Amino acid sequence: MRRAMRPDTFLVLLALLLFASMFLSLVTGVIAVSFEDAFQAFTSTFSDNTALNHSQQQAIVVSIRLPRILLAVFVGAGMAVCGAAMQGLFKNGLADPALIGVSGGASLGASVAILLSSTILASSSFSNGIFENALSQFDEAHYILAHKYLVSSMAFLGGLGATAMVYRLGASSSGMSVATMLLAGIAITALAGAFSNLCTYLADDIALRRMSIWRMGSMSSADWPDLMVAGSFIGFVLVVMPRFGRVLNALLLGESEARHLGFNVSAVKWQLIALTALAMGAAVSSAGVIGFVGLVVPHIVRMIIGPDHRYLIPGSMLLGATLLVLADLGARTFLAPEELPVGIITAIIGAPFFITLLLKQRRLLNI
Amino acid sequence: MTFSADSVSLELGENTVLSSVSLKFSPGLVHVVVGPNGAGKSSLLKLFSGDCAPSSGNIKLDLQSLCDHDQSTTAQRIAVLPQQSQLNFPFSVYEVVALGRYPHNTGKIKDDEVVAAVLSAVGGLHLQDRLYTSLSGGEQQRIHLARVLAQVWLPSPQGSRYLLLDEPTAALDLAHQHLILKLAVDMAKQGLGVLSVLHDLNLAAQYADVITLLSEGRVVAQGVPSQVLSVENIQSVYGVNVEIIPHPSQSRFLIISE
Missing domain, CATH: 3.40.50.300 (P-loop containing nucleotide triphosphate hydrolases)
Structure with a gap:
C-alpha cells in the first residue's frame, strides 16, 4: 500500500501534536508565561488550592488562555469532523459543512442580534439620558455579557433553523435526496446572506464593525461559560460521530449499496445532518465563521491515511483541533498586542490549499 | 425457502x-x-x-x-451487484472488498480469509494493494463483484443466500x-x-x-x-430475426442474428 503512514501511528502522532500545540499556545503570548507558572496554574486549579496565591501569569493561563485554547480545540475538531461527515454523505471531497446552510443561518442570526442589541442600547441611552457613573459601569458590564449571549444564541438558532429549512426542502415522501439538499443549501445560504446584508445596511457604525468582525471569526472573547456551552454540544457530536465510520464508508459506494450492506440509510442521513448542524451551530455561534477548516482538514488526513472513515473521523478531529489552536495562536501573536480574526488566517492558509486540490482533482478527472 | x-x-x-x-x-x-x-x-x-x-x-x-x-x-x-458504482474515493482494493464483510461480525482474521478467497475467485488477488481509483472499468467491476461475493461467501444462519x-x-x-x-x-x-x-x-x-x-x-x-429463447419469442420481443443452431461441439445451442 502506497500510503504515507499507518492509520494508528498517524493518530498517535496527531494526538502528540495537538498536546504540543496546546502547550505552546498556553505559554506564548503578549505576556510570557514560564513553564513553571503554567504548570503551577494547573496544579493549583485542579487541586482546588485557594486562589489566593495566583500570580498574574497564572491568572492569564487559567482564565484567559486555557478556555480560549480549549474552545479552539472543540471548534476545530467539530468543524473538521463535520467536514469529514458531509464529504462522506455527499460523496464529494470538496463538500463543506457550510453546505447545509448552517453557517449562513448562523451569520444571519448573529447579524440580527447585533442589530437588535445596538438598537436597544441606543434607544435606552436616549430615553434615560445620562447614567449615573457607577450604575452605567455596572450596566455596561451586564450589557456586554447580555450582548454576547444574545449574539451566540441567535447565531445557534439561526444555524439550526436554516439547516431545518434545507432539510425540509431536500426531503420528500420517498426520503431525502442529497442532490436536492445540496441545491437547497445553496439557495438558503444565499437567502440568509441577503438578509444579513440587509442587517449590515441598516446597522450603525459600531454594529457594522461588530458584524464584520464576527463574520471573520475570532475566539478572543472566549471564557469558561462559552466553553461549557459550546463544549457540551460539540463534545456530544465528537463522542457520537465515530460510530458513523462504517456507514460513511458504505455510503461512499452509494446509498442503495449502503442499504444492501444492512445500514438504515435514511435514518443515518438525518442523524448526520442533525449532528453537523448541532456542532457547526455551536462552533459558529461561539467563534464566528471560520472557513476552510471543515473543508481542508479531512482532505489532508485522507491524503495521508486514506478514506477509511473509522480513522478519518478521529484523525480529522485531532488535526482540526491542532490547526485551529495554532491558527488562533497566530491570530493573537502576529500583530500583538493587536488581534487578527482567526478566520482570516485559516482562509489565507486554506484557500491556496483548496486551489491546489482543485487543480489536482481537475488533472485526475482530465477535465 | x-x-x-x-x-x-x-x-x-x-x-x-x-x-x-x-x-x-x-x-x-x-x-x-x-x-x-x-x-x-x-x-x-x-x-x-x-x-x-x-x-x-x-x-x-x-x-x-x-x-x-x-x-x-x-x-x-442477500448481496446486490449494481450496474455501475459511484465510488470515487481512493480506497485500496482490499478495503473495498472488505466493505462486503460489514454485515457480519466475524472478526478481522476470518474477514481477511474471505477477502483473499473472493479476490482470487474473480482473478483479482494481484490487485489487492492497488488503489481502487487507479483500476480500469472492468477491473473495478470485478472488485465490486468480489465485494458482493464476500458478503454471501460463507453460509448464513439466517437461511439461504441470494x-x-x-x-x-x-x-x-x-x-x-x-x-x-x-x-x-x-x-x-x-x-x-x-x-x-x-x-x-x-x-x-x-x-x-x-x-x-x-x-x-x-x-x-x-x-x-431452450423453451424461452425460441426464434418466435426473440422475433416478437426484440423484432430481430434470428437462427438457432446447435453448438458444434457442446450440447447447447447458439443464437445467431441474421
Missing part, C-alpha cells in the same frame, strides 16, 4: 414499469432475466433488492414480505465474462440462489438454469433456456 415475486406491479408516476410479474427464484439455481432495453429488468432487480417497494403484489423472502425482514439480517444473506447481479458482464472482456458467469454457477452449486440480468442471449442460454424473458414490463416467457 424461496425468494419470489408474486404478481408485482411497479408504477413510477404515469409509467407502468412492471405489471403483474411473477418470478420464483430458488436456492441452487441460476435465474437469468433477459429482455430489451426498458423492459423492466433492472426495476425487477430493484424490487428484489428492496430498493423500492412494489405498487401492488408482494416480494416474499421465505414466505414473509421482504419489507418485514430486518435490513441488517437480510444483508447477511446473489442479485445487474448486468455483471457489461464492462468485462470475453475471458472475464465467462469467468464471472462460471463463478455464478459455482455459487449456485453451493446452494445460493442467483438472479442475474444479462443482455447477451448466448451467455444467458449457456449459463442459466431458468430464464425469464421480459418485455414492456410483462413476462413473455419463463422456463428452461
